[in-house]
Amino acid sequence: MNVKSIERKGNETTIVVEIDKELMESGVNKAYMKARKNIMLPGFRKGKAPRKMIESMYGAHVFYEDGLEEIFPEVYKTAVVDQDVKAVGRPNLTDMQISEDNIVTITLTTEVYPEVTLGQYKGLEVEKIDATVSDAQVQAELDHMAENVASTETVERAAEMGDTANIDFEGFDNGVPFEGGKGNGFDLKLGSGSFVPGFEEQIVGMSAGEEKDIDITFPEDYHAELAGKAVVFHVKVNKVTVTNIPAQDDDFAKDVSEFETLEELKNDIRAKAQANADKQAASAFEQACIDKAAENTTVDMPKALVEAELDNQMERFAYQLQMSGYSMEQYAKMMGGDMNTMRNAFRPGAEKQAKVNVTLTKIVEAEGLTVSEDEINAEFEALAKQYELEVEKVKSMVPVEEIKANLENRKAVKVVVDSAVAVAKKEEKTEE
Secondary structure, rough: OEEEEEEEEEEEEEEEEEOOOHHHHHHHHHHHHHHHOOOOOOOOOOOOOOOHHHHHHHHOOOHHHHHHHHHHHHHHHHHHHHOOOOOOEEEEEEEEOOOOOOHHHHHHHEEEEOOOOOOOOOOEEEEEEOOOOHHHHHHHHHHHHHHHOOOOOOOOOOOOOEEEEEEEEEEEEEEEEEEEEEEEEEEEOOOOOOOOOHHHHHEEEEEEEEEHHHHOOOOOOOOOOOOOOEEEEEEEEEEEEEEEEEOHHHHHHHHHHHOOOOOHHHHHHHHHHHHHHHHHHHHHHHHHHHHHHHHOOOOOHHHHHHHHHHHHHHHHHHHHHHOOOOOOHHHHOOOOOOOOHHHHHHHHHHHHHHHHHHHHHHHHHHOOOOEEEEEEEEHHHHHHHHHOOOOHHHHHHHOOOHHHHHHHHHHHHHHHHHEEEEEEEOOOOOOO
């Protein structure tokens, strides 16, 4: 095989290759052997037609494109790998010339890994959020814990704000029931604002067994059929209950935790919340650092790299949906679109991540970052533990080059983040 020329223009490289007769013939013969079982010619049983007869009927080069596919791995190695052409995706066959003596010359066109020029990636000034846990956050968690262990009690009195009224109701527009206006055995927390304005206030004062009509005017911004309309709801109160939330004291702490005092419980809540807040802040800071380094990078991004990242993101999302019992097609339909709509929605994120990827790869090169065999083996062991698999099984599933690239990228991220300067987040100015 002879590589006659290689020409790069931007992110596209064109390679002209002359293929040996013997190699081409081996590919053509393999293609014939695969195809003949489905070919029927007059005078021959299906699958028994000689190659020469098929070629005489359909053309001397009828098997050449399929034959090229058979030998493509060898062509790719010689034309791309051995020439150090960093192809992105599979090259396209853009021309095939067959001479009178059956020498085949092909032209391959492929997008190649782009030229990447790093901007500033060390010493970046990046905003970092304040991860301090407030007293209000601790109190909110205490309130949530108290609500979880609260008890309910039916009361024989008129409903008050804060009570829960179990009601049957039906709405009428000029005496005609309207769609969605009926409910039975509905628990309505008075004062929650879950019903249209004015409804809950008119339940106050009603007792169990009492019925009455309530006049309501829907807001102007309600859905079109009822916006601004005056309607009547017939309401029956079935029962009234109160929620007894326990006092937040030492006894409460003993009931809901392993701690003896409320102060110990508060300290534990604060410590856990602080650890979580610190983790979230660190993650957000890291992502902001990487994004800023990528913003400073200059690169003409090949479409194939974006499409590959887009495929990855779509596959990950499809897997998440599958865990919830949905397919991507079902989700797209629920969202009022189709697969193209979904792909377009993911595209901006894929474009951003593709630029991050090439930035990190360039930093690995610029910094001379490497990973050892011990680090690679440790990563395989960590994955095996995470997924509860044998290490050898993981090694058979995940290419070592993928592990190596991931570890190198982590080191590149560390270079960026460790050198970054955290600055306080600027307060947003409010217009007077």
